[in-house]
Amino acid sequence: EAGVVQSPRYKIIEKKQPVAFWCNPISGHNTLYWYRQNLGQGPELLIRYENEEAVDDSQLPKDRFSAERLKGVDSTLKIQPAELGDSAVYLCASSLPTGNTEAFFGQGTRLTVV
């Protein structure tokens, strides 16, 4: 069974440019998370979806970040415009909808803003 798939693996962009990340969760996983991991830190939640509904986006910087999960499967995370401080690894994870269950992570997208 395929795990969580993210693309691209790496992205280098100039500041003020837009960028988008794509995630395909594990089949049957209704819950999808986007995390951001800065160097030397643990993953920090940006947004969590239950199916197509964003149930927790309190940590998403809404002035420049947006996310969508059309049809409750794949998801995209967009940054427009990107800033130098957005350089990080962006991780997508998915889990079953029941509580007390582990989330499975993709390999992440390493974003470098120059």
Place this chain on the structure above:
Amino acid sequence: DQQVKQNSPSLSVQEGRISILNCDYTNSMFDYFLWYKKYPAEGPTFLISISSIKDKNEDGRFTVFLNKSAKHLSLHIVPSQPGDSAVYFCAASAWNRDDKIIFGKGTRLHILP
């Protein structure tokens, strides 16, 4: 305010000995705890978890202990192997509250030959 704390940024252990990674939490609503392992350039991989109704969970070489009164959990790896060298993240969630998983900053484990 960090709700999940891993106070040791790194740990070195001789191959074959026991590795003990520690984690403290502040939110008493957490009821599910997880450990993830991360290799460079890969996403975190789920390792082992424990529910707050238990104080120990074992899976092969990995055992997680939970002390609710002290709000402390630990991961024991025995015997430690070279492939265990990685960053280990402690994480916690409160299912009845918001179900989001909060991570610590991680501990880098080095297994020495």
